[in-house]
Amino acid sequence: MNKDILRKLDERLGPLHAKQRFGIEQDREGQIFGRGLTFFHLENWYPAPWIIQNVLKATGLYWRARRNAERILVKHNEVQLKELPTLFDGFTILHISDLHVDMNEIAMKRLIELVDGMHYDLCVLTGDYRGESFGPFQAALDGVAEVRAHLKEPIYGVLGDHDTIQMVPGLEAMGIRVLLNECETLVRGDQRIYLAGIDDAHYFRADNIEKASLPIPNGSFSILLSHTPEVYRQAAHADFNLMLSGHTHGGQICLPGSIPITLEAVLPRRMGSGAWQYHDMTGYTSVGAGSSVVPVRLNCPPEITLHRLRRS
Amino acid sequence: MDEEILRKLEVRLGPLHAKQRLGIERDHEAQIFGQGLTFFHLENWDSGRWIIRNVLKATGLYWRARRNAQRILIKHNEVWFKGLPPLFEGFTILHISDLHADMNKVAMKSLVKLLGDMQYDLCVLTGDYRGETFGPFQAALDGVAQVRAHLREPIYAVLGNHDTIQMVPGLEAMGIRVLLNECEIINRGDQQIYLAGIDDAHFFRVDNIEKAAFPIPHGEFSILLSHTPEVYRQAAHAGFNLMLSGHTHGGQICLPGSIPIKLEAVLPRRMGSGAWQYHDMTGYTSVGAGSSVVPVRLNCPPEITLHRLCRTVT
Numbered sequence: 001m002n003k004d005i006l007r008k009l010d011e012r013l014g015p016l017h018a019k020q021r022f023g024i025e026q027d028r029e030g031q032i033f034g035r036g037l038t039f040f041h042l043e044n045w046y047p048a049p050w051i052i053q054n055v056l057k058a059t060g061l062y063w064r065a066r067r068n069a070e071r072i073l074v075k076h077n078e079v080q081l082k083e084l085p086t087l088f089d090g091f092t093i094l095h096i097s098d099l100h101v102d103m104n105e106i107a108m109k110r111l112i113e114l115v116d117g118m119h120y121d122l123c124v125l126t127g128d129y130r131g132e133s134f135g136p137f138q139a140a141l142d143g144v145a146e147v148r149a150h151l152k153e154p155i156y157g158v159l160g161d162h163d164t165i166q167m168v169p170g171l172e173a174m175g176i177r178v179l180l181n182e183c184e185t186l187v188r189g190d191q192r193i194y195l196a197g198i199d200d201a202h203y204f205r206a207d208n209i210e211k212a213s214l215p216i217p218n219g220s221f222s223i224l225l226s227h228t229p230e231v232y233r234q235a236a237h238a239d240f241n242l243m244l245s246g247h248t249h250g251g252q253i254c255l256p257g258s259i260p261i262t263l264e265a266v267l268p269r270r271m272g273s274g275a276w277q278y279h280d281m282t283g284y285t286s287v288g289a290g291s292s293v294v295p296v297r298l299n300c301p302p303e304i305t306l307h308r309l310r311r312s
Numbered sequence: 313m314d315e316e317i318l319r320k321l322e323v324r325l326g327p328l329h330a331k332q333r334l335g336i337e338r339d340h341e342a343q344i345f346g347q348g349l350t351f352f353h354l355e356n357w358d359s360g361r362w363i364i365r366n367v368l369k370a371t372g373l374y375w376r377a378r379r380n381a382q383r384i385l386i387k388h389n390e391v392w393f394k395g396l397p398p399l400f401e402g403f404t405i406l407h408i409s410d411l412h413a414d415m416n417k418v419a420m421k422s423l424v425k426l427l428g429d430m431q432y433d434l435c436v437l438t439g440d441y442r443g444e445t446f447g448p449f450q451a452a453l454d455g456v457a458q459v460r461a462h463l464r465e466p467i468y469a470v471l472g473n474h475d476t477i478q479m480v481p482g483l484e485a486m487g488i489r490v491l492l493n494e495c496e497i498i499n500r501g502d503q504q505i506y507l508a509g510i511d512d513a514h515f516f517r518v519d520n521i522e523k524a525a526f527p528i529p530h531g532e533f534s535i536l537l538s539h540t541p542e543v544y545r546q547a548a549h550a551g552f553n554l555m556l557s558g559h560t561h562g563g564q565i566c567l568p569g570s571i572p573i574k575l576e577a578v579l580p581r582r583m584g585s586g587a588w589q590y591h592d593m594t595g596y597t598s599v600g601a602g603s604s605v606v607p608v609r610l611n612c613p614p615e616i617t618l619h620r621l622c623r624t625v626t
Contacts, residue, residue, distance in 0.1 A: 016522045023549030210328045237335030
């Protein structure tokens with residue numbers, strides 16, 4: 001890693017975060033290219049794409065599944081929130097997740113058509129910009145840049161388990177503010193809400209909700225961006241009102257009735273996709289705009305989401 | 313929970329930690345007593361006990377396995393470090409883990425006998441004082457108090473996934489300093505080492521290595537107490553020199569050759585018990601002094617450990 005990048009991140013995040021994250025990233029690359037896999041992670045298991053592809057081809061589902069992965073839906077999610085400040089009634093968030101941009105070129109073209117001319121007040125990206133979970137990242141950044149050109153600011157993002165922290169300067173140079181256990185204030189008139197974001201809690205475990213929520217005054221309305229919804233307990237008990245996530249792909253390849261085969265997450269199934277509630281916190285798990293391992297989807301179309309916040 | 317306890321913990325730990333921990337504890341109790349189990353946790357599965365007990369009885373291993381669980385070994389672990397301050401040469405740490413004090417009464421008696429006039433400079437307890445993961449905790453505190461009476465200060469501890477944060481005032485009243493994502497300095501003459509401890513990272517995920525490591529100056533010798541060794545990557549890349557853990561019980565019921573059937577941890581098997589190394593960090597996973605689910609052990613005797621820190625001369 002460029003020493004300069006690491007030094008800048010140290011200044012911003014304190015001495016530990018970037019060092020830990022980057023260290024674990026290097027270990028993973030070492031595992032994949034050197035010592036062999038200690039644990040089973042489907043996305044890093046070399047024959048998996050071959051098997052999935054050929055099973056789908058043998059069953060005659062492959063081309064349909066490929067086309068499915070290119071047909072992104074726009075979902076509308078109205079969220080009723082008691083604590084929402086009055087001036088934020090109707091505030092609309094465009095939520096895009098799991099682009100895996102370098103392995104979903106046709107889907108990205110479709111995405112650009114969809115977001116052009118769309119109306120929203122804030123855009124959030126909940127991680128997994130890269131196809132692979134290791135290796136080069138420039139192709140992913142180039143792909144994000146193409147999408148970014150059609151998005152309106154302000155844009156906030158968090159990193160996923162497929163992303164390297166080395167992508168942060170590139171993302172921020174395009175005007176995507178990456179929240180690394182950090183928090184920003186959104187202001188409308190004399191009212192404000194808080195938007196916090198944590199680093200990946202699924203593989204890297206570099207999340208720190210405590211640090212991210214430190215600037216939020218008690219009782220203020222707050223939103224948490226977390227790539228994985230697996231930290232729903234920690235987020236709810238930290239008093240976030242809304243959590244926006246991705247990561248699961250809703251299963252990506254599902255049985256009829258959208259029943260996922262695997263969610264790649266330690267999570268109650270009801271939180272695997274769409275809107276859910278846990279105690280006083282409302283959650284939403286996007287099934288993502290891109291696809292990974294193999295760019296195919298069955299019974300689980302890709303999505304981007306427009307969340308409309310309503311004061312109840 | 314007593315509001316007073318919560319308020320005191322908030323003053324000490326900031327507004328979030330105790331609140332999150334306690335909230336997740338309440339959800340856990342509700343799951344067990346109300347909504348049914350969403351996920352499979354062997355230690356909370358009542359039929360698990362019945363099956364283990366009866367399989368062992370049917371195979372004639374039960375009473376041997378019961379006796380095994382009561383015969384605690386003293387293990388000696390010499391650890392070599394380049395960065396150890398010279399005055400800490402020979403510094404000895406008594407490491408006791410996974411007491412599950414209220415369900416291992418005979419084992420606790422044999423533990424107290426072992427402690428007698430043992431020589432050490434520091435005692436650390438790496439969590440799981442309670443037998444169950446929910447419910448009352450006074451019996452566990454009483455059990456710990458009996459062991460505590462035979463330990464010499466200073467004593468530091470962390471909480472495990474079987475413990476409630478409500479036990480902290482009780483433990484601290486006995487002179488056991490609980491490290492909740494906190495750090496203390498150990499002095500010898502004009503030299504010092506740092507001892508940090510994190511709250512449970514296995515079930516509650518209320519660990520915060522960043523917060524615990526914050527007071528440690530760059531390059532200083534530091535030890536991390538973590539109930540579970542599963543955070544070995546985060547600890548090693550935070551620059552800790554030594555990590556002391558428990559949680560796995562080394563498998564508790566093992567195949568001949570001490571091969572665990574299950575470790576209850578997402579962890580490379582080589583880190584499941586004893587000494588290990590990861591990058592520049594040395595680790596040790598104690599198989600624990602107590603046992604859980606059913607107080608039986610096979611091919612995996614319970615232990616307490618004496619770690620002797622030695623300075624590598626370069």
